[in-house]
Amino acid sequence: MPEVMMGFPRAYAEFTNPDDETEVYRIDLTWLTSRWECIFGNGCPGIYADRPHDGCCTLGAHFADEDDEKRVRKAVKQLTPELWQYYKEGKKRGWVELEDEETLTRGEEPDRKTRRVDDACIFLNRPGFPAGEGCALHHLAVKQGRHFHETKPDVCWQLPIRRQFREVERTDGTSYTEVSIGEYSRDGWGPGGHDLDWYCTANTDAHHGKEPVYVNNKPELVALMGARGYELLKQYCEEFESRRGTLLRHPADPPR
Template sequence: MTATPLDAPRAWAEFTDPAEPAQRVRVDLTWLTSRWQCLYGAGACPGIDAGEPDAGCCTLGAHFTDADDLARVRAVVESLGPDEWQLRDPGLEEGWLVEHEPGDEDTGGTPGPGATRVLDGACIFLNRPGFPAGAGCALHQHAVAEGLEPLTTKPDVCWQLPVRRTYRDVEEMDGSSYLEITITEYDRRAWGPGGHDLDWYCTNEPVAHTGVEPVYVSLQAELVELIGPQAYAVLAQLCADHLAAVDALLTSRRGAPSSPAGRAQPEGRALLPLLMHPATAAARR
């Protein structure tokens, strides 16, 4: 199936953060209620680089957001054994961190404390096919083995993907202001200009929209970490209400009476791009 457009209409909702009245959370209902799922490990992800199909989206080093992000991952790295991390020897002997120098611009002009090293075409923490513990991120696999959420062991940029959180200061006409937190899809454009050059990317691919649960459920732990448990509770209710409204619309369309000319009423396809992620709709069809 063909990738769906990035600029399709979307349904949004805004609400005041219950834990912080000076903040408002803006959520992309179309994305959060989609059936996107990660295909890595299921044999269906061709990777963002056709030359490294087994690397998924790990062909680039993971850039750390701040010192806390780096410190958290560093502590996990020190606990990884050779049975967990395929490239442990070169990682420890030659270094797994590439530090940014002042003036580096590869992180948007605001360099963080560095990035994971790329070795043999992919992140140094990526276990390759054939490794006894299995292919995939050593940091992720460590979390699963220890019964932890992967967000506690992986760089921020890795566990947040493909959810995008942005901030914006909003000034009202009466002179008041608030911080707006947006939760939406991390699509190709979020990677920067190079995102359009990726050989494949999953968020608008129908083949990746076949999950059993909607995104707001499957990525609950990540969303709670991003906006807090109280804001997530509101988000979850809005998403549930949105899905109920979509189901009611589809049901009513399917049961609509015939027109005077004897033709069945249309099923509202012109409305669905706003209510249902186009890739999810394509997968359902």
């Protein structure tokens, strides 16, 4: 099925962060109540047509900050050859690389990211690997009975939820930090998003989940906004769903 075009109407709700009165959450009700669900290994064709088994792991993961990389490093130390296909490669030559040379020519500080080996992220187990294809760090979390947000890079466990920060000044001269919680849509990848052959968040093939995003992705949302913030988000989503409107629902969802 075709991907729905960006720019469709959305519904939002705003509320003060119960743990920090200087922050205001702006949540995308249309996305959070959608029936999107990750279909990696279940029909996902990958973001590039010539890499159908990679999902969105082809490019490697950029670390958000030092804490992000530190958490992943701790998880990597717990990986074994049985869980990680590129264990020897990672141990011998490392699993972190700097972003491409273009950033250096622009005079910018290059980002640190997971290495690409054989044209995809070094942590991606390829089809046929005994422990299973997909992220080795994800497999580690499952084996240890943890949620994968404790082992994977921030961008990987958050996707396709996107958290953004913006400073807002009121007309009375006061200000607050707006924290938006919404869809990591194709444009979230920057200009390169236009080059993706396939992307899931607005594709009808990935909108057949039994539960809405705010329920199915509760652990990620709690990690992003805290337990009390999530409870308020849940209330707003439930109220929005109770109206059963159609104008502001996600257009990639099946009819209800």
